[in-house]
């Protein structure tokens with residue numbers, strides 16, 4: 001995210017808050033508090049919200065958003081990010097935020113998480129707090145398990161609840177069609193619906209990391225795997241339908257992202273992705289041709 005920072009008069013920062021997909025997602029165990037230990041490969045993509053943060057002297061937090069259906073009060077995770085920074089660092093200044101929302105909501109793409117990370121980064125810079133990225137990630141983790149990843153750029157192996165991160169080589173210059181059906185899903189319900197003993201097919205994470213290191217496209221595409229798929233596909237058969245459509249339009253590897261319901265299908269070229277997109281867009285208006293994002 002850092003390379004896309006635009007600073008104006010030391011009072012305004014504009015950031016590209018990128019979405020992610022999961023190339024693999026394995027759930028290892030359930031903790032007593034209901035959260036799950038995961039092992040997943042997270043990959044940023046070229047689909048982003050534009051987040052603008054301006055320092056004000058009133059001390060207030062004002063949030064506006066291009067999406068009229070999103071809350072602009074404490075229910076918005078970006079608002080919560082400001083609050084936590086103000087409290088932790090006794091900041092007297094206030095902040096005006098604007099989110100130009102491009103990432104589909106409740107989609108398994110970390111849309112809210114990436115906005116929160118952008119806001120924390122912006123405040124760190126605007127208030128000259130000089131906090132290292134590890135500290136920013138620690139603060140972000142209080143807001144959500146996906147937030148720490150959003151401070152990185154590219155691809156990472158995520159463990160723990162998602163906060164133990166190791167940057168790795170990502171899937172480079174890969175074109176995909178990303179499809180978000182009209183409904184959203186609750187991440188909590190999807191994790192809650194997972195029967196750990198019933199998981200039949202798990203990702204081979206180490207094999208995938210090696211394949212990414214070598215950019216072995218064939219192994220990467222055949223290694224795409226997400227254990228949450230069974231839960232979401234069961235709850236929403238429409239997601240299976242989208243997967244089938246992407247396959248029939250020539251995708252070389254198809255997977256649901258995160259807890260869903262977004263599905264991505266990789267294509268061998270931009271042109272092929274565009275062709276499939278043209279057909280899918282008629283039925284699913286929230287369809288995008290995007291590439292992976294790596295440094």
Ligand SMILES: C[C@@](CO)(OP(=O)(O)O)[C@H](O)COP(=O)(O)OP(=O)(O)OC[C@H]1O[C@@H](n2ccc(N)nc2=O)[C@H](O)[C@@H]1O
Pocket residue numbers: 022025034035036037038107108109110113143144145146147160161162187188189191192257258259260
């Ligand atoms: C599934 C994943 C995969 O990247 O992404 P999304 O589908 O949300 O994009 C993440 O693990 C989601 O991260 P995030 O959406 O930030 O989760 P949080 O807000 O912290 O938690 C929402 C709910 O998900 C469940 N949860 C989350 C993370 C985790 N490791 N174990 C869990 O069981 C908990 O029930 C929690 O109440």
Ligand SMILES: Nc1ncnc2c1ncn2[C@@H]1O[C@H](COP(=O)(O)OP(=O)(O)O)[C@@H](O)[C@H]1O
Pocket residue numbers: 070071075076077078099104105106107108109110111112113115187258259260
């Ligand atoms: N800035 C935000 N962007 C998107 N959703 C937000 C935001 N703030 C709060 N939310 C709420 O968080 C929920 C999860 O949204 P989102 O982060 O897009 O999903 P996911 O974690 O599946 O990627 C939604 O129900 C939405 O109303």
